[in-house]
Amino acid sequence: MREKMMKVSIPLFDEKGYSETSIQDIVDCLGVTKGTFYYYYKNKQELLNDINLNFIEYMLEQQRTIVSNENNSGEDKIYHIIFMVISSIRTRKQHARIFIREMRHMENTNLNEIKQIRKEFKMNIQQLVDDGIKTGEFKHNLKSDIITLGILGMMNWTYYWYDPAGEVSAEEVANIFMDMIRTGIK
Amino acid sequence: MREKMMKVSIPLFDEKGYSETSIQDIVDCLGVTKGTFYYYYKNKQELLNDINLNFIEYMLEQQRTIVSNENNSGEDKIYHIIFMVISSIRTRKQHARIFIREMRHMENTNLNEIKQIRKEFKMNIQQLVDDGIKTGEFKHNLKSDIITLGILGMMNWTYYWYDPAGEVSAEEVANIFMDMIRTGIK
Amino acid sequence: MREKMMKVSIPLFDEKGYSETSIQDIVDCLGVTKGTFYYYYKNKQELLNDINLNFIEYMLEQQRTIVSNENNSGEDKIYHIIFMVISSIRTRKQHARIFIREMRHMENTNLNEIKQIRKEFKMNIQQLVDDGIKTGEFKHNLKSDIITLGILGMMNWTYYWYDPAGEVSAEEVANIFMDMIRTGIK
Amino acid sequence: MREKMMKVSIPLFDEKGYSETSIQDIVDCLGVTKGTFYYYYKNKQELLNDINLNFIEYMLEQQRTIVSNENNSGEDKIYHIIFMVISSIRTRKQHARIFIREMRHMENTNLNEIKQIRKEFKMNIQQLVDDGIKTGEFKHNLKSDIITLGILGMMNWTYYWYDPAGEVSAEEVANIFMDMIRTGIK
DNA sequence: AATGAATGAGAGTTCATTCAT
């Protein structure tokens, strides 16, 4: 039931916003009553925590798999992360947007956990950049943290414009971004 | 008074969120009563409209000045836009974040106006890329729209991490980003 | 200015109701500001008092003229009162309805004055009935007070259905009512 | 609970008026909180709808029973309707006055329904008059619609003056009115 | 004679939450 509640809440939270979605809205989707909600969840925040944790843990897990693949170069790994993020939009666009927008409404305890995971997600990319600098794969004078934040910006922004049903495939976008990151537009 | 209300609302809207900020919160900051708010504003939304329009019009104006400078190359202009955006964080960080997050709460009429301006902001960049492709300044096989969205992502994300009081100057960030965009990290 | 305010308030009070009409609504019709209203009127109630007094005094005056005409029989006088009331709808329909519906909102002092006038209006009719009984013009066993209330009911109700622009003239309605009152429908 | 709320609201709506009665007034009578009101009613209007529908449906039902009684003549039926209306004052005076005065505040959907019922109530009387004309029970040259409006006026006005606790019984008033309608005062 | 800024009290309504059943 907790799963069902998460599932119906995600489109509601994305479309109307967390604050604007009432418990009533959620239980209406399931044909149950508000009491039922509180049987499964302590409060509304807990549901948001669940949703956000579920998302970021999934993303981190995917990223870890990519990073730990020893057959690929750093560059390959960065590419695969970008591709993974953009691909995830097909099934997790709403999920991702909630994550970005509604973090503010989380309890402190869970917020810290999430920030930790988020940091790891970022650091994994930064590490790839740093490694590349060390091995000579990348330029030697890069500021890896800012480069990483640039890459994250490009990726995260896709949640606001990329349409998986549109003409451009996730692969194409990933390729274009990776090209720009690798050799620029000049 | 409308100005004063905008001014105190911006930090509130950024920190607590638009929905979570009550009219009471706003008027308390000014030492006036709720009635006063409604003397100057038709409703809460109108205040948000004001805030958002004020922001995006400022940004567009700055961008127009940059773009219309005939002494600079396309590349220079892109650089100046990036620098302008990051510099704007010093005085407009909260303003910008409200703009990005709370657009959903705007009235339709004003929303359309804002979307229009936003589109122009984007198209101005895309035009620079297109021009660069035509003149040979940039690679000839670029997908300018996606490249532009990548650049916008990098810039917009800075509102969430860049600290103007920190060690790295806006100029440095702009340089790093511009380098990546120009020649990549390889 | 007090007159002008009364004039624009009457349609507003009739259509929206006294409570639902705001001072703002009233002053908007005149292109002045709320302050102006309070320059001429102590408060909203005073305006209603004015409107209602104006109406009932006019009605009473008309009635007095009819009653004091020594050429007419009692029956004639009753007829003329009915005709006068129904004729008054053309110019005072809204006025009359406000009078009937919004008396509740009047101050006590004025309310008493109005009730007094209203009573006189009623007693003038009742007197005609009583006179008729005494002179043998009417049946001798009539309960004049209840008969009077019946006649008043017929007349007052016309404010809710009679359309002066419709096909039936005020004269016709007065004739029909008077016929019924005189000789019934049998 | 909806019933209880209707019950306490009727005197409030009659004495203070619909607009002047607050939800707080209503719930105070029941010792519950405003939230409870909104658990049972969508809004204030819905309560008024309930009250008004309840009244007019009761009146129509009573009228239908009278009209459908095949043992009575048309004249008898008109008498019984008048008597029924005046008798209803004992238990429904306030109810009736709310109905007459506060129709303006009803939603359109319900308003139409109510107007329909009201029309039927009127047409049932008019039909009796028409029948009487046809059968020769009544004068042949009557304008039945205006006669009916006259009768309705007499009856409806009783809600504003008849005191069931006073000296005159409902039966007496009905008899006096019926006499006037039948044979007039001459 | 008229304005415009401000007030303050209260309105209707929403909603997360509780809890006995």
Added chain:
DNA sequence: AATGAATGAACTCTCATTCAT
């Protein structure tokens, strides 16, 4: 496992009224 009644606090918004200018 689930309900349904109830709460209470907060919210947006309205408006008659005041008063210095």
